[in-house]
Amino acid sequence: MAAPVILVDPLPRTLEQIMTPAVRARLESLGRLVISEARPMHDDEIEALLPHAVAIIGQTAMPRERLGRAPQLKAIINVETNFLPNIDYAACQARGVWVLTPASAFAAPVAEAALGLALDLGRGISAADRAFRAGSETYGLEANLDTIRFEGAPVGIIGFGDLGRKFRELIRPFRNEVRVYDPWLPAEIIERLDCRQSDLDTLLERSRFVVVFAAPTTENAHFLGAPQFALMQKGSAFLLMSRAAVVDFQAMIAAARSGHIRVATDVFPVEPVPADDPVRATPNMVFSAHRTGGTRDALFEIGSMAVADLELILKGLPPQLCRRADPAIASRLRSQPVSKT
Amino acid sequence: MAAPVILVDPLPRTLEQIMTPAVRARLESLGRLVISEARPMHDDEIEALLPHAVAIIGQTAMPRERLGRAPQLKAIINVETNFLPNIDYAACQARGVWVLTPASAFAAPVAEAALGLALDLGRGISAADRAFRAGSETYGLEANLDTIRFEGAPVGIIGFGDLGRKFRELIRPFRNEVRVYDPWLPAEIIERLDCRQSDLDTLLERSRFVVVFAAPTTENAHFLGAPQFALMQKGSAFLLMSRAAVVDFQAMIAAARSGHIRVATDVFPVEPVPADDPVRATPNMVFSAHRTGGTRDALFEIGSMAVADLELILKGLPPQLCRRADPAIASRLRSQPVSKT
């Protein structure tokens, strides 16, 4: 009998990026790895492997007919951390094939950076550094006229998945009143983490720090625009940590430029941002070039979550770490293949 | 009988800076306030008030002979938050006059800013913002080659008074191994807060983030210099949050300039820093112009701590919020009158 095959088709990632040697060794002990890293795996290779494949690690297309030719397949683990439309999710569910992604791998570094950016906006850290380098600094109380202390300030979290919840845990010592807006969640989940379920408008009106972790869906494009920014208190902080598609980006820039709010963003409508984009000179902003998630440890976390769950699945146990693709949800997410992070 | 007098001599602060109207009203209910805010109170005014004074709020000199002329005096509360050498501490202790200062008022804003600066150094926040504004940003993993994730990194705290302890509480969710160096404390105090007592060299060698909160004393001038920076791992972060006198400032700048460590500082040997000081162009640094403590809420905290403790003292109860001047310690601190914060 042929050894069980693990089909590894991880582009745009590579195994070296996402697995430490120790984790890779654990993977190798689970089956024979067939890896395509220089280019996406060719269809004929895939077809030849399907009869023996127990798992796919990567973004290989898996329409219904291919599933039929992979009778031993037990798991498909997307290591890009997006659920793509190239899989027949319903057929996988019907067959009992786990479709997973280690989506929470980025939660810790993004949440940490979000707190760093929030403290920067509140305490004026990068602006004060720029002023000092320019010789225009002020000192002491005079330098704190616009300071918002993060401790105790009302915080609003928009989107309360892995990232939002991790952020919530990081800020516990600051004893904020935390409102959460997430239309996919019941109040119970929110209250268990000592937050208050809120509608969007109230959250915007009451929070001094608004942090957006909401993933783009078929329903929420540009749901944060000029009317929403207008609801925020003057001088409050707005942090965009997820994807540019959920905001009206130009309205956000305008709200910062006018001084109505201060803004930090990790994402942009087009990346890389054009060299001459006038956004680069916007005051009252902190810019982060889509870099809060892409840390070495986050990439390794992808690999270790994938392997730990595959170990469980091959023992007949349910996975514990990756997110499962609920067909209804997968079809509502508007993720696109990533080139970076 | 004359009403009890509270002598208020708060310069360089003013009552308006340090007390909200509600707190001031509480103070006024405790006695007749005699206030000198335009200039330090004159000696003849002081002498006239001594027989009736139950409390002094301010930095009035109180040598032994004056104490003898103030038989009703129960408390002296320094609102600059330094213990100055213009008081006979031993005589106050012998007389049972409380000498207090609300020193911990700055702990919360300084600790919050220290975390913001630590996240900035670790995640490259202000440097990435500068790069973006200059059009030289990188994205994703490429932008994280020098990243040190704060979560889980070994942290060293030098000086474990109010500030160090508050910082320790703020970073709990990051689950760092925390070493503490503080020669004035027993191991028990350090271990109760889930930290490890450490000698200085081990702390410097092992920590990826070293945060200095140590107050200057007669014994610790420049105790952190080139040999100490050399012990730190390449690329580690050093944060100076207390006073410039505890470090060899030029050695610290040199260590940043060479790229050996990254540095954030809130203090400088001379403040304001001369306009042409070449320090302003140092790479691998984040500059904060002595501004982490001087927030509005910290100043109001000074007032509310002072009044709450005075309320207790005038009821015959011991104070609970301010620091007490231990004569032995007061004489070892090298605090100077402040002009800012």
Add this chain to the structure above:
Amino acid sequence: MAAPVILVDPLPRTLEQIMTPAVRARLESLGRLVISEARPMHDDEIEALLPHAVAIIGQTAMPRERLGRAPQLKAIINVETNFLPNIDYAACQARGVWVLTPASAFAAPVAEAALGLALDLGRGISAADRAFRAGSETYGLEANLDTIRFEGAPVGIIGFGDLGRKFRELIRPFRNEVRVYDPWLPAEIIERLDCRQSDLDTLLERSRFVVVFAAPTTENAHFLGAPQFALMQKGSAFLLMSRAAVVDFQAMIAAARSGHIRVATDVFPVEPVPADDPVRATPNMVFSAHRTGGTRDALFEIGSMAVADLELILKGLPPQLCRRADPAIASRLRSQPVSKT
């Protein structure tokens, strides 16, 4: 078109037991309730409702053929909190019918009681009360010769599902070293909660308090018996919080009677325990008559979790609160219909 039907077949529970009026009102707004509480719903009633049923709240049998006759069915929510073998789990999965149970409803009261029982065993609370009532008490240090302080003691948790994790959260302030044995979980899950993954023998040898939350499965009957108790340190505490089937009950009693360990149990091989069972006189034990989970708030939690998840499902969103029946797992659990709790 007929209104959507929610088939309610909750015995041995009743809706009144598991839903506050407010929660029941939310359920009623989701569809037309057809309720059978006096007896399990008859087959002919069920058949008549299947074409219109969108959800089943209860323990109704759902073999494959019935599923075929319920084309609108979206959810089956077991409110006994066991997954029973009367459902074709694979067919439900293939159809995309959620099979759920609010299993974690009991986690909070059981974990709270487990801590109460652990403190009782460690500090001798009920034994000291009995001694006092009998006039044979001792005082002070003499009364603490057998005391084990819970704070700081090594703790072992066997079974790290909802109950074990809730217990772990409750004991955080006691700063225990916590070992976890759970063969269904990867180390990552355990370490995220600041515990150490352990094999069973090491856990038993090192822990001063061993708490069993493991559910009975086809594989773990009596896995804790005389050899395992013998591994425990003399005088250590053993708490059985899940089901009697996972231990060799007589060996456990013998280990308590001999004084080798102290034991608390909430479960018994036969319940109610026969009146003349000699177990009732065993020393070094604390007895709880299967009562740690059956609190009013736990039962209401069942209802509110069920309704909150049903609200999400009927909006096309995935459930967030109940446990999902993974077919592989459901077939390995040896749960039986409950009469109590």
Add this chain to the structure above:
Amino acid sequence: MAAPVILVDPLPRTLEQIMTPAVRARLESLGRLVISEARPMHDDEIEALLPHAVAIIGQTAMPRERLGRAPQLKAIINVETNFLPNIDYAACQARGVWVLTPASAFAAPVAEAALGLALDLGRGISAADRAFRAGSETYGLEANLDTIRFEGAPVGIIGFGDLGRKFRELIRPFRNEVRVYDPWLPAEIIERLDCRQSDLDTLLERSRFVVVFAAPTTENAHFLGAPQFALMQKGSAFLLMSRAAVVDFQAMIAAARSGHIRVATDVFPVEPVPADDPVRATPNMVFSAHRTGGTRDALFEIGSMAVADLELILKGLPPQLCRRADPAIASRLRSQPVSKT
């Protein structure tokens, strides 16, 4: 010059009780120990040692005239953990002699036991064990008719010194609303620990668990009596953890006997309690024979706190662990010499 002498006069404790060998070795390195453990040190011995004594560990009387004959004395550390009236506190303060007691040594074991007793009262643990042993147990929901879940229940803490604060920390995971009554403290201290300052009546009316840690003073004898118990909600829990003198003990017993409240007590007006005291048969109570504090680890904590502070004092640093005798407070406490704990 004679070696510095440490006068050790610890009865009713012994050095062996309060110091591990390692701690005792640290003490011996600080000076020449002169120990009297078989009996209190005789006056002539004391007089002979005074000229050389740098520290006293024990309860030796120190009136003003003796202080005058002990010119090198720097610290008096009471290891009974009461401030007794046999010391001239004002003279010590005037001389700069530290008078200390490691009062918080008992905080951890008492707070732990208080939580155990609270869970016992709320969940009926010892009563259920008694019922089971008597063959009269009930099961499941029926056994929980009187249950008060501790999690989320309003809690009132009376007396917010070391014990009350430690208890507050232990119950954090239970997410109670906590009211505190302590007339010696400002609101700030209470609010920093996420509690609400309360008057006594409101606390009694609103709390489901009332825990008394208040030390007896010249002002609070019997301040909790029949009118106060009447304010409590029916079925609520009252725990007396400090001293019998602060309650009207007979009223407390009556309130339990009538079923109005449930009560746990660790202290009694006369100890040992007479054999035939009818209190022993009171229902709705849990009895603890003054045993919550007297654990081995608490006694060792006394020694290690005393030695750690003495080390600091002899280096010219202020103590960090023991409580300082404020003359005003010492004279208001009504502590008596202890025979036990």
